[in-house]
Amino acid sequence: EAQVTQNPRYLITVTGKKLTVTCSQNMNHEYMSWYRQDPGLGLRQIYYSMNVEVTDKGDVPEGYKVSRKEKRNFPLILESPSPNQTSLYFCASRSAEIYTGELFFGEGSRLTVL
Amino acid sequence: KQEVTQIPAALSVPEGENLVLNCSFTDSAIYNLQWFRQDPGKGLTSLLLIQSSQREQTSGRLNASLDKSSGRSTLYIAASQPGDSATYLCAVSGAGGSEKLVFGKGTKLTVNP
Numbered sequence: 001e002a003q004v005t006q007n008p009r010y011l012i013t014v015t016g017k018k019l020t021v022t023c024s025q026n027m028n029h030e031y032m033s034w035y036r037q038d039p040g041l042g043l044r045q046i047y048y049s050m051n052v053e054v055t056d057k058g059d060v061p062e063g064y065k066v067s068r069k070e071k072r073n074f075p076l077i078l079e080s081p082s083p084n085q086t087s088l089y090f091c092a093s094r095s096a097e098i099y100t101g102e103l104f105f106g107e108g109s110r111l112t113v114l
Numbered sequence: 115k116q117e118v119t120q121i122p123a124a125l126s127v128p129e130g131e132n133l134v135l136n137c138s139f140t141d142s143a144i145y146n147l148q149w150f151r152q153d154p155g156k157g158l159t160s161l162l163l164i165q166s167s168q169r170e171q172t173s174g175r176l177n178a179s180l181d182k183s184s185g186r187s188t189l190y191i192a193a194s195q196p197g198d199s200a201t202y203l204c205a206v207s208g209a210g211g212s213e214k215l216v217f218g219k220g221t222k223l224t225v226n227p
Contacts, residue, residue: 004157031213042219043203050213058214090157098145098213099165103205105150105157 002027006091006106013081014114021076021109023091029104030096032074033058034066036087037108043090049074050096081113116141118206120218127194128226135189135221137204142182145208149178149189152201152220162189166208194225 004025013019025032033048035058045058049068063085065077074093078085089109094101117140127133137147146165150158162171162178164187170179177190187204203220207213 033215040219043205043217045214048214092158098208099167100146100163102160102163103148103150103158103215104160107157108155110155 002104004091004093004104004106006089006109008109009107010110012112012114015082016080019078019081019111021078021089021091021111023074023076023106024072025074025091025093025104026072027093027095027104028071029093030071031101032068032091032093033103034064034074034076035090035092036060037090038087046076046089078111081111083113085111086113087111116206116216118204118216118218120202120204120221122221123219124222124224126224126226129194129196131194131225132190132192133194133223135191135202135204135223137187137189137218139185139187139206139216142185143208144182144206145213147178147180147187147204147206148215149176149187150203150205152203158203161202191223194223196225196227199223199225 030051034046035043047066049055091106094103148163149161152158164180175192201220201222205215205217207215
């Protein structure tokens with residue numbers, strides 16, 4: 001089954017404690033991306049990756065890091081989480097085809113930073 | 115900067131009604147437009163993708179149209195069912211040559227039995 005898998009799905013942590021949210025896709029997609037979703041603000045892109053070792057900033061990259069060492073994995077790293085990073089996070093992937101590449105989303109990771 | 119607007123923010127209809135959800139965007143130079151469905155606390159599920167060269171796409175009871183020149187798309191849902199209750203989001207990619215998807219804030223649809 002084609003899917004994007006995120007872990008953990010739910011996490012409560014404290015300010016400053018480094019954490020990583022993993023994302024893995026089994027569709028051999030080149031493009032992967034991270035979004036956060038907040039009430040009233042909608043979905044905003046954090047980082048994206050066009051392929052292995054190629055990453056770029058989205059609209060709200062501050063406080064986040066990413067890496068793309070393998071095609072299937074695109075982890076999101078919060079080096080020193082702060083309460084304003086409390087949010088619902090989504091990973092997504094699609095093929096490299098710009099015009100027809102349908103975006104597939106993971107189930108989401110709800111993060112609370114105390 | 116591309117901006118995507120969805121009106122209304124919420125819509126409540128009786129079961130069986132045909133309905134239209136609206137999406138407008140400010141920059142018509144897009145690669146494609148996608149409609150998604152999001153259930154509470156869940157991820158987004160892609161419903162339809164319309165390429166910039168297409169006018170519409172259909173899947174079952176759903177029909178999405180695209181008018182690039184006017185910066186508008188509609189999602190038509192026929193014979194609505196309570197199971198259609200969800201938030202529907204549209205997103206466009208390609209403005210300014212960027213592949214980034216820009217999302218609207220969604221329309222929350224409630225279909226009452």
